[in-house]
Amino acid sequence: MPLMPKRVKFRKQQRGKMRGVANRGNYVAFGDFGLQCLGTGWLTARQIEAGRVAATHYLHREGKIYLRVFPDKPISKKPLETRMGTGKAEPEYWVARVKEGTILLEIAGVPANVAREALVRVARKMPFRCKFVERRHA
Amino acid sequence: MAKREIPKIQVQSRNQLGKRYAARLRKSGRMPAVVYGHKKEPLHVSVDQLEMKELLHNNTHLLEIVLDKKAEPCLVKDIQWNHLGSVVVHVDLARVDLTERVKIDVQLTLVGEAIGLKEAGNLLEHFITSLPIECLATEIPDRIRVDVSHLKVDESITVKELKLPEGVTTTLNPEAIIAAIHTIAEEVVAPVAGAEGGAEPEVIGGKKPEDGEAAPAAGAKEEKKK
Numbered sequence: 290m291p292l293m294p295k296r297v298k299f300r301k302q303q304r305g306k307m308r309g310v311a312n313r314g315n316y317v318a319f320g321d322f323g324l325q326c327l328g329t330g331w332l333t334a335r336q337i338e339a340g341r342v343a344a345t346h347y348l349h350r351e352g353k354i355y356l357r358v359f360p361d362k363p364i365s366k367k368p369l370e371t372r373m374g375t376g377k378a379e380p381e382y383w384v385a386r387v388k389e390g391t392i393l394l395e396i397a398g399v400p401a402n403v404a405r406e407a408l409v410r411v412a413r414k415m416p417f418r419c420k421f422v423e424r425r426h427a
Numbered sequence: 428m429a430k431r432e433i434p435k436i437q438v439q440s441r442n443q444l445g446k447r448y449a450a451r452l453r454k455s456g457r458m459p460a461v462v463y464g465h466k467k468e469p470l471h472v473s474v475d476q477l478e479m480k481e482l483l484h485n486n487t488h489l490l491e492i493v494l495d496k497k498a499e500p501c502l503v504k505d506i507q508w509n510h511l512g513s514v515v516v517h518v519d520l521a522r523v524d525l526t527e528r529v530k531i532d533v534q535l536t537l538v539g540e541a542i543g544l545k546e547a548g549n550l551l552e553h554f555i556t557s558l559p560i561e562c563l564a565t566e567i568p569d570r571i572r573v574d575v576s577h578l579k580v581d582e583s584i585t586v587k588e589l590k591l592p593e594g595v596t597t598t599l600n601p602e603a604i605i606a607a608i609h610t611i612a613e614e615v616v617a618p619v620a621g622a623e624g625g626a627e628p629e630v631i632g633g634k635k636p637e638d639g640e641a642a643p644a645a646g647a648k649e650e651k652k653k
Contacts, residue, residue, distance in 0.1 A: 390510035
């Protein structure tokens with residue numbers, strides 16, 4: 290099952306706009322290291338899952354991975370060779386709205402060099418430029 | 428405890444306030460800050476970015492601001508970062524009396540290699556990373572180090588086990604867990620559907636399909652469109 294909400298209030302959503310930068314979810318909160326997104330856009334459930342699998346595969350059961358984004362926005366798409374009109378199409382996939390500065394994924398319990406390597410692999414699966422960040426202390 | 432020297436930082440008063448002036452200030456290598464407390468008027472100042480960055484990097488909590496050759500001890504009360512967490516954009520400084528006890532959050536660092544981590548598949552989780560403490564302004568430690576070298580699997584360190592410096596107390600619950608080691612559970616990988624959007628979430632307050640009747644049939648609708 291792809292990542293998606295269990296229950297929703299409405300099956301379809303309008304596209305919306307993403308203005309500005311991330312003012313929340315923009316610091317490492319759970320793990321020791323994180324991957325920070327440097328772009329703004331939609332991150333599909335597939336991309337998130339691909340990143341998670343890449344990190345899990347590299348870490349070999351060591352450390353803990355925290356996903357900080359969740360795809361809760363349904364994106365609808367008209368089937369191929371369909372005429373325009375006749376209403377909004379059916380939801381096709383799910384995305385997370387991501388703004389510049391959002392932490393996408395965090396890792397805890399591994400040394401910095403291992404975390405960096407794992408997060409570099411995740412970054413390759415992402416549609417944005419990403420940055421490796423460490424937890425900021427008080 | 429040996430008396431530590433309080434770092435000094437030169438500040439300049441600023442009377443042009445607002446985001447435009449603040450942005451210009453940052454561009455010129457300085458940073459806006461505010462000094463308040465002790466029932467005096469708040470004072471808007473600017474400090475050198477590099478100097479302040481170095482002080483904050485060294486976990487400085489107490490510093491002396493020098494304005495017109497007058498020095499005043501201050502506590503770093505709040506730090507504002509940009510959205511990427513890479514640049515300090517503003518600092519709050521609170522006036523402090525060196526003889527008063529103050530409440531402040533101090534970084535908690537784990538040191539040593541835990542015994543429980545020598546086996547693969549174990550994880551050291553660090554739950555509390557900053558500790559709220561109460562102590563004399565001159566005795567604020569830059570960080571509190573917690574030795575975890577004796578920790579085994581399924582063991583934890585609580586606040587009451589902490590060895591705090593003399594004169595330092597914490598306001599946190601003594602039973603609160605700072606760090607613990609446990610075995611990572613095997614991850615259950617859910618079967619990935621062949622195509623995205625195979626299943627649909629339940630619609631809150633939506634009509635439930637009756638028996639024999641299919642859920643809102645996308646296929647049927649599309650056929651109609653063609």
